[in-house]
Amino acid sequence: MESKRIADLNVSSRILLGPGPSMVSPRVLRAMATPVLGHLDPQFLTIMEEQQQLLRMVFQTQNELTLSIPGTGSAGMEAALCNFIEPGDQVLVAIMGFFGERLAEMAQRYGALVDRVEKPWGEVFDPVEIEEALKAKTYKLIALVHAETSTGALQPGIAEIAAAAHRHGALLVLDTVTSLGGMPVEIDAWQVDVAYSAAQKSLSCPPGLAPLTVSPRAREVLHKRKTPLTNWYLDLNGLEKYWQPPHAYHHTAPISLHYALREGLRMVEEEGLAARFERHRFNANLLWEGLDALDLPPLVQPRHRLTTLTTPQIPVSIDDLAVRQRLLEEYNIEIAGGFGPLKGKVWRIGLMGFSSRRENIALLLAALDQILR
Amino acid sequence: MESKRIADLNVSSRILLGPGPSMVSPRVLRAMATPVLGHLDPQFLTIMEEQQQLLRMVFQTQNELTLSIPGTGSAGMEAALCNFIEPGDQVLVAIMGFFGERLAEMAQRYGALVDRVEKPWGEVFDPVEIEEALKAKTYKLIALVHAETSTGALQPGIAEIAAAAHRHGALLVLDTVTSLGGMPVEIDAWQVDVAYSAAQKSLSCPPGLAPLTVSPRAREVLHKRKTPLTNWYLDLNGLEKYWQPPHAYHHTAPISLHYALREGLRMVEEEGLAARFERHRFNANLLWEGLDALDLPPLVQPRHRLTTLTTPQIPVSIDDLAVRQRLLEEYNIEIAGGFGPLKGKVWRIGLMGFSSRRENIALLLAALDQILR
Numbered sequence: 001m002e003s004k005r006i007a008d009l010n011v012s013s014r015i016l017l018g019p020g021p022s023m024v025s026p027r028v029l030r031a032m033a034t035p036v037l038g039h040l041d042p043q044f045l046t047i048m049e050e051q052q053q054l055l056r057m058v059f060q061t062q063n064e065l066t067l068s069i070p071g072t073g074s075a076g077m078e079a080a081l082c083n084f085i086e087p088g089d090q091v092l093v094a095i096m097g098f099f100g101e102r103l104a105e106m107a108q109r110y111g112a113l114v115d116r117v118e119k120p121w122g123e124v125f126d127p128v129e130i131e132e133a134l135k136a137k138t139y140k141l142i143a144l145v146h147a148e149t150s151t152g153a154l155q156p157g158i159a160e161i162a163a164a165a166h167r168h169g170a171l172l173v174l175d176t177v178t179s180l181g182g183m184p185v186e187i188d189a190w191q192v193d194v195a196y197s198a199a200q201k202s203l204s205c206p207p208g209l210a211p212l213t214v215s216p217r218a219r220e221v222l223h224k225r226k227t228p229l230t231n232w233y234l235d236l237n238g239l240e241k242y243w244q245p246p247h248a249y250h251h252t253a254p255i256s257l258h259y260a261l262r263e264g265l266r267m268v269e270e271e272g273l274a275a276r277f278e279r280h281r282f283n284a285n286l287l288w289e290g291l292d293a294l295d296l297p298p299l300v301q302p303r304h305r306l307t308t309l310t311t312p313q314i315p316v317s318i319d320d321l322a323v324r325q326r327l328l329e330e331y332n333i334e335i336a337g338g339f340g341p342l343k344g345k346v347w348r349i350g351l352m353g354f355s356s357r358r359e360n361i362a363l364l365l366a367a368l369d370q371i372l373r
Numbered sequence: 374m375e376s377k378r379i380a381d382l383n384v385s386s387r388i389l390l391g392p393g394p395s396m397v398s399p400r401v402l403r404a405m406a407t408p409v410l411g412h413l414d415p416q417f418l419t420i421m422e423e424q425q426q427l428l429r430m431v432f433q434t435q436n437e438l439t440l441s442i443p444g445t446g447s448a449g450m451e452a453a454l455c456n457f458i459e460p461g462d463q464v465l466v467a468i469m470g471f472f473g474e475r476l477a478e479m480a481q482r483y484g485a486l487v488d489r490v491e492k493p494w495g496e497v498f499d500p501v502e503i504e505e506a507l508k509a510k511t512y513k514l515i516a517l518v519h520a521e522t523s524t525g526a527l528q529p530g531i532a533e534i535a536a537a538a539h540r541h542g543a544l545l546v547l548d549t550v551t552s553l554g555g556m557p558v559e560i561d562a563w564q565v566d567v568a569y570s571a572a573q574k575s576l577s578c579p580p581g582l583a584p585l586t587v588s589p590r591a592r593e594v595l596h597k598r599k600t601p602l603t604n605w606y607l608d609l610n611g612l613e614k615y616w617q618p619p620h621a622y623h624h625t626a627p628i629s630l631h632y633a634l635r636e637g638l639r640m641v642e643e644e645g646l647a648a649r650f651e652r653h654r655f656n657a658n659l660l661w662e663g664l665d666a667l668d669l670p671p672l673v674q675p676r677h678r679l680t681t682l683t684t685p686q687i688p689v690s691i692d693d694l695a696v697r698q699r700l701l702e703e704y705n706i707e708i709a710g711g712f713g714p715l716k717g718k719v720w721r722i723g724l725m726g727f728s729s730r731r732e733n734i735a736l737l738l739a740a741l742d743q744i745l746r
Contacts, residue, residue: 005426006423006635011417013408014408014414016411021411021412021628029405029408032405033405034382035387036389036580038389038391038707041701044384050379071443071624072443074625075606075624082603207626228482230604231482231604233607234606252394252571254627255394256579260629328414
């Protein structure tokens, strides 16, 4: 106890251009310094209600059961699956990258009988292929990723996939971790049943909360469960009683992160969804042009690219790790490497939320040019 | 999108004297406004390592596997149980309040065959009674609460209970949510196998992280699991690979909350554990004297009282809710009511961490005197 070895917090100001966390606006950081309220304080209950309202705006939904899971994006993924899966349920997972794999793994842990349809990493499904797979048997649900953070690919045709799922009696669970707040996510128009995201991607808030929305159809499935859910912390039956009246105690909400998410969502509302999506598109185009000029062409075909996350291919002559280390140490820029089959083959460059600014792109391209030349 | 209905964040400065969250020091609040690092940034990995070192200090342990679960206290409770329980395991839960009940419920969800020993709320076990119960069969683990947040009672004799558990081949899982950082918690000296807490109680940090420590004996049990764990997010096998080398990606850590917890733990180290426990004891005594003078005697016998949380009995002539409402609205003071059998019968007054200050006690007693007279 004598030795005071741990010094004052003193971190570098990183330019976060990886797959998340993205940079957090000073407005949002400041909100976190607000004194803490109790988790059942009437003022805090109002903040939760306002947050729900803002989440409905960004998810483009009227779903009553729209809230934030008190954990990071993976907790949102787990909540979106485990609440709707009972042991022995048939589940279909469409996999085109790392997070599709994670969906399959989690579903299996909860006793689902999982069938997989797969695409090589970097490609996407034709909705018709998914409808074909749905014909194999009666699935309780199909889960897939909208914006694959491991590859930079955007799955198109979500409305068609949802319609196919419903024709075959399945719910659609959609991962919008890397799209929500940066690209259109239209839960009601597309008829998605369960969608989740993460605060630290295109919403540009600190990590620790996972927005989640549940359609009336899925909510009915939830309330008709026959077996109790193993998971206590992520049990939506407990969570909904806290978020909605009677506001019964479930867990102690991470108050400061809720302050931050509320502020970040207000910034989304102020900018407007359409303008925000256009900003992400415009900036992604600048990045793509710059990468092409550096002979670092993105892996994904232009029409299936995320505007929030780009995956340039690394020429074999270039040392992945060494470049990323120089970017971090010499320029304070964080980008990420690839996972699994893409390890060493692509970088992952995020332009999400507050990170999606012209100055960041100009700097990154200049730094890459200097390092690679 | 047109109507900008959600106003600037503007909350009252509450004096938090409930069972948590406790008040957060401006130093800790300020730490949260620090720009976000990536969750795999070498600087962040250092912050995690420093946090582990500080957590070992406050848990009084050398346990290598000491970390923070990325969720609130209940997530810590769930992690402490689910990682060590396989379906069909025999589990003993000693229950003397709401959180003992929650332990039993969670253990059951993971397929444990749960036996219960119980005490009326407000009382504690004689360690001999627990040893008796341990003789009934061979238990995989026994779980109990050290400091019962629902009653204000402190379970004595944890070292004797741990010794008894080990004589009978069981692990001891201990809830230190309301004791850690405010009262002695001696993991190694007492030979506790798994203990968890919450950031927002006597550590006085914002909610959202749950410190957890695992003895080498329990870690061996963890690594010898035969069945895969259902819970993905709280799986210690994934978490330990992130916290220790190779620092493999598991989830995106709630960076800002880690900044806060590190700062709060530094304040614990600066004050010194012994001085901090003495402050809590001294202030609790002041509160108890004041409550006696107001004819609001605490429920728990003096020798079993928590110094971090006191439960004065409410005379039948007094309207529980009306008093709490006036405290909140007129004085900005939050205290809490009772749960279950103690609903309407006690208040719960927390003096934890930064909330345990003489001025708060003087104000609360003055406010109660004015309201009750």
